[in-house]
Amino acid sequence: MSDRALLDRYEASLRGLARKSRLRSLSGRAGLDFASNDYLGLAGNRRMAEAVATALANGTPVGATGSRLLRGNDPHHEALEEKAARFFGAERALFFGGGYVANFAVLTTLPQKGDLIVLDELIHASAHEGARAGRAEVVEVKHNDADAVDDAIKTWRAGGGIGRAWIVAESLYSMDGDRAPLAELMAVADRHDAFLFVDEAHATGVYGPQGRGLAHYLQGRDNVVVLHTCGKALGGSGALVTAPATLADYIVNRCRPFIYATAPSPLMAVAAMEALDMLADEPERRAKLAALVTLAGTGTEAIGLKPSGTQILPLIVGDNGRAMALAEALQQRGFDVRGIRPPTVPEGTARLRISLTLNVGEADVSALFEALAEEWKR
Numbered sequence: 597m598s599d600r601a602l603l604d605r606y607e608a609s610l611r612g613l614a615r616k617s618r619l620r621s622l623s624g625r626a627g628l629d630f631a632s633n634d635y636l637g638l639a640g641n642r643r644m645a646e647a648v649a650t651a652l653a654n655g656t657p658v659g660a661t662g663s664r665l666l667r668g669n670d671p672h673h674e675a676l677e678e679k680a681a682r683f684f685g686a687e688r689a690l691f692f693g694g695g696y697v698a699n700f701a702v703l704t705t706l707p708q709k710g711d712l713i714v715l716d717e718l719i720h721a722s723a724h725e726g727a728r729a730g731r732a733e734v735v736e737v738k739h740n741d742a743d744a745v746d747d748a749i750k751t752w753r754a755g756g757g758i759g760r761a762w763i764v765a766e767s768l769y770s771m772d773g774d775r776a777p778l779a780e781l782m783a784v785a786d787r788h789d790a791f792l793f794v795d796e797a798h799a800t801g802v803y804g805p806q807g808r809g810l811a812h813y814l815q816g817r818d819n820v821v822v823l824h825t826c827g828k829a830l831g832g833s834g835a836l837v838t839a840p841a842t843l844a845d846y847i848v849n850r851c852r853p854f855i856y857a858t859a860p861s862p863l864m865a866v867a868a869m870e871a872l873d874m875l876a877d878e879p880e881r882r883a884k885l886a887a888l889v890t891l892a893g894t895g896t897e898a899i900g901l902k903p904s905g906t907q908i909l910p911l912i913v914g915d916n917g918r919a920m921a922l923a924e925a926l927q928q929r930g931f932d933v934r935g936i937r938p939p940t941v942p943e944g945t946a947r948l949r950i951s952l953t954l955n956v957g958e959a960d961v962s963a964l965f966e967a968l969a970e971e972w973k974r
């Protein structure tokens with residue numbers, strides 16, 4: 597067999613993706629930022645950079661050198677975890693290298709054999725992966741439907757389920773920009789002695805008092821675990837899982853992605869600590885973002901669509917090719933707007949995902965929606 601033949605099946609698969617307008621490729625950054633998750637504009641912020649530069653100058657190592665359980669446990673990791681636990685109002689926090697791995701880690705570690713994981717059908721890919729790779733049974737329910745969650749747990753119990761149920765939701769959905777009915781989900785969890793696991797990836801820093809997230813008022817409870825990512829509004833990378841002390845200890849002892857991985861860079865812990873301080877010190881950032889959300893909402897209504905009311909605005913196009921052509925047309929006009937296609941979103945719901953950040957101003961948002969109004973009609 598020639599070397600090329602080894603690659604045939606991959607090439608055929610890529611051709612198949614291209615036929616469905618689903619082929620992806622990497623492209624550089626160009627145009628005004630309507631695509632990143634840097635909601636508060638912290639990724640390139642001077643205060644963040646200075647905090648990291650000072651730590652580096654003072655001898656903070658670039659690399660952690662090992663697992664947290666071996667020599668990789670840097671004082672900055674612990675300082676961040678203590679600060680985050682206090683900030684978010686939880687007993688403990690644990691720092692992971694990223695939100696994807698943290699979702700995978702939690703869902704492969706905490707739900708046990710005999711438990712049930714109830715996933716919202718629009719939950720992030722990383723939660724799906726974790727649930728699938730773990731030991732618990734998994735069921736998917738209709739998006740944002742607390743009654744469907746309740747029914748799923750009742751059906752499982754009636755069928756002999758004897759473990760604990762884990763309800764898993766995003767507080768603000770990454771591709772739809774809508775919020776979960778957290779109070780209702782919490783009530784369902786309490787009724788069934790279940791756990792609620794909330795992924796705050798897109799809400800941390802943006803919503804709640806001082807940006808403590810939409811689930812801020814649930815933190816500290818014995819049956820609540822929350823994921824805060826550091827790569828979106830916090831402008832760095834990594835993730836903080838906040839949980840009761842017992843569950844944090846359990847993760848340290850049993851969670852393979854935590855135990856068998858090099859700890860995140862201590863410099864990222866420094867960046868995350870600075871970002872948490874900035875959330876408290878600079879509330880005007882959230883106010884500015886809220887003003888952009890209002891402005892973009894008016895622009896969305898002008899093209900006949902309903903705005904999400906958050907910094908994530910999905911403009912559903914439907915057809916994959918048309919969504920990508922629209923995104924391309926906007927990119928040509930200087931706006932970095934990306935098309936999102938299946939399998940990231942359900943079949944037939946390809947969309948433009950406009951994300952609002954402090955990397956743009958009100959004039960930029962107005963200009964985008966003027967351009968959009970023209971392109972949308974074409």
Ligand SMILES: Cc1ncc(COP(=O)(O)O)c(C=O)c1O
Nearest residue numbers: 694695696720770795797825827
């Ligand atoms: C809802 C949600 N959870 C988790 C993640 C993964 O986080 P990270 O990018 O830090 O790996 C993302 C990232 O896109 C996300 O949107």
